[in-house]
Amino acid sequence: MAEITKKPVKITETVLRDAHQSLIATRMTTEEMLPIVEKMDKVGYHSVECWGGATFDACLRFLKEDPWVRLRKFREGFKNTKLQMLFRGQNILGYNHYADDVVEYFVEKSIANGIDIIRIFDCFNDLRNLETCVNAAKREKERSGKGEAQIALAYTLGDAYTLDYWRETARRIEEMGADSLCIKDMAGLLIPYEADRLVRALREGTKIPIDIHTHYTSGVASMTLLKSIEAGADIIDTAISPFAMGTSQAATEVMVKTLEGTPYDTGLDLNLLSEIADYFRPIQEKYLANGRLSPKVMGVNIKTLLYQVPGGMLSNLVSQLKEAHAEDKYYDVLEEIPRVRKDLGEPPLVTPSSQIVGTQAVLNVLQGERYKMITKETRKVLKGEFGKTIKPFNPEVQKKAIGDEEPITCRPADLIAPQLENYRKEIKDYIRQDEDVLSYALFPQVAMDFFKYRDAQDKKVDETVSDKKNKSYPV
Numbered sequence: 001m002a003e004i005t006k007k008p009v010k011i012t013e014t015v016l017r018d019a020h021q022s023l024i025a026t027r028m029t030t031e032e033m034l035p036i037v038e039k040m041d042k043v044g045y046h047s048v049e050c051w052g053g054a055t056f057d058a059c060l061r062f063l064k065e066d067p068w069v070r071l072r073k074f075r076e077g078f079k080n081t082k083l084q085m086l087f088r089g090q091n092i093l094g095y096n097h098y099a100d101d102v103v104e105y106f107v108e109k110s111i112a113n114g115i116d117i118i119r120i121f122d123c124f125n126d127l128r129n130l131e132t133c134v135n136a137a138k139r140e141k142e143r144s145g146k147g148e149a150q151i152a153l154a155y156t157l158g159d160a161y162t163l164d165y166w167r168e169t170a171r172r173i174e175e176m177g178a179d180s181l182c183i184k185d186m187a188g189l190l191i192p193y194e195a196d197r198l199v200r201a202l203r204e205g206t207k208i209p210i211d212i213h214t215h216y217t218s219g220v221a222s223m224t225l226l227k228s229i230e231a232g233a234d235i236i237d238t239a240i241s242p243f244a245m246g247t248s249q250a251a252t253e254v255m256v257k258t259l260e261g262t263p264y265d266t267g268l269d270l271n272l273l274s275e276i277a278d279y280f281r282p283i284q285e286k287y288l289a290n291g292r293l294s295p296k297v298m299g300v301n302i303k304t305l306l307y308q309v310p311g312g313m314l315s316n317l318v319s320q321l322k323e324a325h326a327e328d329k330y331y332d333v334l335e336e337i338p339r340v341r342k343d344l345g346e347p348p349l350v351t352p353s354s355q356i357v358g359t360q361a362v363l364n365v366l367q368g369e370r371y372k373m374i375t376k377e378t379r380k381v382l383k384g385e386f387g388k389t390i391k392p393f394n395p396e397v398q399k400k401a402i403g404d405e406e407p408i409t410c411r412p413a414d415l416i417a418p419q420l421e422n423y424r425k426e427i428k429d430y431i432r433q434d435e436d437v438l439s440y441a442l443f444p445q446v447a448m449d450f451f452k453y454r455d456a457q458d459k460k461v462d463e464t465v466s467d468k469k470n471k472s473y474p475v
Contacts, residue, residue: 009264010046010235011256012084012211014249015280016074017049019239022215022247024292026058028283030070036279037077043276044268045081046235047117050074051110052085056093057443060450068113068435075114082116082148088351089122089129090387090413094442095352097385097412099419100132102441107136109435111147121152121184123353124345126387127172128411138177150211152182154348155190155198157308160390163201170205180209180235185224186350187310188217192227199231211235214249217310219300221250222258229264241277242284246298253277307334313354320362329365336361339370343397344381345389356381374401384408427451 020028033050040048051071059067074083090097092106110118118137122129130151137149151173153166173181183190183198190198195212202210212228212235214221225236237249244251253273256266287293303314321327340361347353356377364370380386382393382401385408398407408415423441424431430451431437439447455461 004263006263006265007234009229009233009255009259009266011252011266011268012047012049012213012235012237013040013043013045013252014049014237014239015243017051017053017055017084017086018213018237019243019248021054021058022249023243023297024287026054027062027287027292029063030059030065030073032283034073034077036276037074039272039276039279041078041081043081043272047082047084048074048078049084049086049119049237051083051115052087052093052119054093056439057446060439060443061446064450064453066450066454067439068109068433071110071113071115083114084117084119084150085110085115086152087118087120087133089120089133091123091129091352092442097129097416098441099416100413101418101420102423102438103132103413104136105420106438107133107147108140109438111137111140111144113435116146117148117150117179119150119152119182119184121154121182121350122387123154123350124347124387124389125154125169126389127151127169127176129387129413131176131411132413134176134178148179149177150180150182151176151178152184152211152213154350155183155185156187156348156350157189158346158390160346163197165390166198167201167205170202174206174208178208180211181206182211182213182235183228184350185212185214186348187308187313188215188219188221188304189308190214190224191218191220191305192223195224196227196231199228199233203232209234211237213237215247216245216250217247217301218304219302222254225250225255226258229259240273240280242280303334307337308349309334309337309358310349310354313349313358316355317358317362320359324362324366326366332365333358333361336364336370340364342391343394344378345393346391347381347389352377353381353386371397371400382407385412387412430455 016033020026056067059065059070090103092098092103107118120130120133134149134151137147140147153169170181181202199210210233212225212233214224229236236255238252238255239249241251241253253270256268256270256273259265284293317333321329321333337357340357341347344357349357359375360378363373363375367373379401382398383405419441420437423437427436427440
């Protein structure tokens with residue numbers, strides 16, 4: 001009897017970042033997470049995703065926490081496990097492109113504060129927008145031995161997104177020097193047998209490890225992960241069960257049990273995972289009770305597959321229509337979204353392109369005339385400020401948006417002068433750590449509000465209600 005070749009699958013746990021970002025809008029606090037870190041560190045995860053994405057903004061804006069302090073606390077607790085973050089390429093963690101000096105400094109400081117793996121993606125899959133970040137990570141790895149660059153491809157559907165496209169892009173990613181490749185299926189569009197074909201095509205294009213990231217929104221994530229593993233995927237993203245399913249990821253324990261006793265056996269201890277789930281269950285119940293966790297995001301939304309629209313994008317357009325007292329236009333907007341997406345070069349629908357396409361579709365329907373009103377962000381896309389899409393823009397729509405302006409055809413960041421020193425000067429009175437300039441660069445007003453709050457906490461003085469003219473500071 002032939003010996004079975006073992007290929008243990010690696011697990012990236014998302015409960016400390018994407019799972020609670022997807023289910024409770026990134027509201028889990030550092031203090032809620034820290035007590036379980038020591039136990040999670042014993043599991044043997046490939047990595048724990050705990051930073052980046054929306055966590056940075058949410059820490060500053062809603063939780064009044066310093067995201068850099070959170071990262072350092074995680075690093076202190078996770079002594080044996082790689083920490084991972086999500087990075088929006090030239091957008092870093094924001095919504096606009098930044099100069100190369102800001103991107104490079106953010107990579108440097110992320111790794112210095114404890115990040116091991118940086119997952120980098122671009123909303124258009126324009127690899128030019130990933131070059132600076134990847135090269136910065138490679139430099140840090142050469143200098144300190146720390147820092148892996150994982151390039152994520154935003155998965156989407158459309159006649160231009162062929163297996164040849166994915167295969168060739170995987171080849172280019174390996175040539176860029178990425179340590180691994182991720183398929184980022186943010187909308188849950190990747191169905192099982194398509195996943196099988198996709199992973200096999202990627203494997204033909206690259207030898208680097210392949211990671212599969214998908215969401216349970218459409219109800220097929222576990223099957224998609226299983227078919228991906230059988231096709232040759234090396235790593236899968238999962239979430240511990242209390243914060244799994246719905247708009248989050250497949251449950252870690254379910255996938256570990258499914259693979260048990262097979263050539264893909266993860267080797268992870270289900271009893272230990274069960275103890276971790278027991279820790280997070282009361283936290284889940286707390287957010288259910290206070291309304292932050294809605295049962296609506298915990299089920300299956302088949303409209304994701306019907307309309308190829310991410311769950312978060314659907315909820316955004318519902319709220320926009322509700323504000324306009326035009327809920328009856330819901331299906332008109334759903335039909336308009338693919339038309340707008342086509343006009344804008346058929347980009348994947350992921351932050352920020354999903355918000356841009358969705359808002360423009362709502363305007364087109366409510367105005368009763370397509371592109372009667374064009375948003376500032378749509379103009380940026382059509383001018384080329386976000387990069388190159390897989391297909392050309394609709395020339396008539398582009399002309400209407402930017403007139404006779406010359407569109408950008410180079411890498412957009414090539415046109416952005418260095419920014420870091422200007423940011424430093426603007427907040428020189430508030431800087432306590434090198435990283436503060438990066439917080440301010442990404443979210444100027446939110447960071448400034450946080451700096452003032454931080455000062456008020458330390459000095460017991462609230463500057464927001466102070467009378468600076470008469471030097472009166474209420475305690």
